[in-house]
Amino acid sequence: MGLTIRKILANVQNGTIRVPAFQRGFVWDTERVAYLMDSIYKEFPYGALILWRTKEKLTHERHLGPFQLPDVEPDYPIDYVLDGQQRLTSIFGVFQTELDPVDTTPWPAVYFDMSAEAVLQESQFVCPNPEDVDLDRHFPLGTFFDVTAYRKATSGLTTEQAELIDGVQASRVSAERLCAALAVTGLCTFIIGFVAGLSLFSTMWTILGFGIALTLVAVGLIVAIAVRKPLQVGDPNPVNGPNAALSILLMSGLACATVVGLTITGFIALSGDTSLESSPAQDVVTCVGAGAAALGIASFLGAVAIKISIHFARPRQSTP
Template sequence: MEYQPYSIRQLLDSVNSGSIRIPAFQRGFVWKMDNVAYLMDSIYKRYPFGSLLFWRTKSKLAIEKKLGHFELPDPREDYPIDYVLDGQQRLTSIFSVFQTELEPTLDNGWLDIYFDLEADENVQESQFLALQDNQVIPEKHFPLNVLFDSVKYREATAQFNNEQIRRLDKLQEKFKEVSVPIQVLKTDNRATVAIVFERINRLGVALDTLQLLSAWTWNENFDLLESFRELKEDLEEFGFSEVGEDSDLILRCAAAILKEEPTPDKLLELNGQQVRAAFPKVRNGILGAIDFMRKQLKIAALKNLPYSALIIPLAVFFAEPDGKEVSYDSKVYDRLTKWFWRSCFTGRYSSQTRKTTIGDIKEVFKLKNGEISELGEFSCNVNEKFFKINQFSFKNANTKTFILLLANNNPKSLLSGSSVDLDRVLQKYNKTEFHHVYPRAYLKDNGFSESSINCLANLCFLSTSENKKIGRKKPSEYLKLMPDGDSLNEILSHSFCPSNTFNDDFQDFLNQRSKLLAIFAKKLIQDSLS
């Protein structure tokens, strides 16, 4: 890293020559005019106003942005290029206030900044104003856009008296003498640039790595942003629009597929051609993972997943180029599903996600290549306690795991006995579709605690309309609203409800239902993975 102070004149000349540029991954100019005026006041009063960070390289990016509302001229071929990594708002403000050579590309609402000659020299109040033409009082407001043009400056000061001119000369002198602190990062390593850009943005708006990667990969026949938009449209058809909106998750899948590590920055180690050629494989991997989750695991939306990162190893498994399908036998299927359920019940993806994902990716590649794989070979024990101590909450990973467990037993509506429309219910995914087997109001009336009332073992798929029919009734009473005989037994079986459900003994019911739930969970995570 090198430190190079620039004068404002040097900044203006560098921008006008095309050597300072804005990379595509930068955001646009968002400052309000008051912010610009306050920056001018800080520069004038010698207050600290922050440094700029440039990335110096000899490689011009395929996609760039304008500097504010100015189209930048092409750089000279023998000059290095300085891309702005930090301080874009300040640089754009300084250039837009003082430049006189370029014309803005559109009517952008920019207001000229003026020095208020009648304002008191106050350490707190700004002496600079952003004014519309009809607000300008020529005898009072002096335009800053003439300070670096000697001819225009002489013309603008002609109407003022000697005392005012001395004050304006001092104003011009301050802006001409100021040094803008510049840090220069000299590298052609794009991964380094990505890391630096991420860290300087971490406390502000999160880094949009997708924008950064799109700059590396673009050509006339491939636009990564457009490819992501098309993938999002495909995912919407499956009910997984949230995945298409989560660019970071997609990039982690892509990095896992192409670099065997779920870190988006690793993609920047590839050249544009490699990313372009591999994108169909990435797309197929993500779509394959979602198809597997929908059909084999009863997952209807990203919000159903206890941990979103579970998509990543599955995307690696299903990633193949166009025209090639992934085939697998029952042993591979068992290993994938057991790995999924064990990961959910143990909460492996709740911490050290990167390390866990890397390990699983490694084993998935082995599984995919027909090698001996230890995917899912970690300790997992689920017993009745899991369903008693965990509280039902949609934000909780254990609740999401519990709901998926219920969904994989083909649940029936508690009163009518009709099959639950899992796609509709799980995509909707709110409390109106889940209610207590032993009604909450009934249990509260009988002095049970909230923790026992809301434990997982007392929840089931139950629509609001059916729940209203149950109301405050105890199970032995609402039993009269249910079918009888084999239909009743089928409802109970598919809802993990024991035969003692209607004995009105809540504690005994929790014990017996928890056992049934644990038996099914153990079937999902069975210990013998071959």
């Protein structure tokens, strides 16, 4: 199942994500926690979280790092962490504001270094000693999910710094919902077209449903990518360069898919009846669609190549 950081915080705080006793304790140091935040920010692979869902609470459990987990209601589904406890604890410890560590060692605060150069191999997230924190340079990640604290922390920033932090913290809920709505609408349109085609013994309706569905899904993904990872064309940063190229190729491919969907829809709309006999106008539409399909495939292949190069550009860490 997909878990956002906000969902992780909520599930840990209400006790539905727990740690079985056979898991080892939290062993990551502060540098590794900061490195994980950098990987999440730069969209590098950082491993999966494997959970075991059950309604039976185990007799023996472990704290989530230094945090004692609250009790859960009886018979309420529980997700026990089987793999990824170090990452889960790090994410929760960095962003949560509800629980205090039960041991005497305080949880280290992680900051985004606004003056750090964005390079693939270097982290832009740091854990300085309290006396070394410079709020003109270091922005606390612990404020990201606390509206009041976030507003206070950003109040003294310059416009450029505020835009930078907004890019790190920005919520993508609206884009995700729009993307999901378009995808569901597209799927329903395809199903309706497919059923209509079977019922009326005509492939026209099936093809029309596919064309509309392809258009809606492609537009939804374009919106999601544009909001989730804004393009930074011409940015000299070595991180933003490959990411911008990746975003451009993905959006180009999706734009081509949109054109293909529209040409399919237009081809059917230009048919005066249920036949698919070609007319001069339809021939033009077909050529446009074929060209868009070829360009779209090339764009997607280029995006895959860049994603692979980004993946291998950074030294890998072994992750418990």
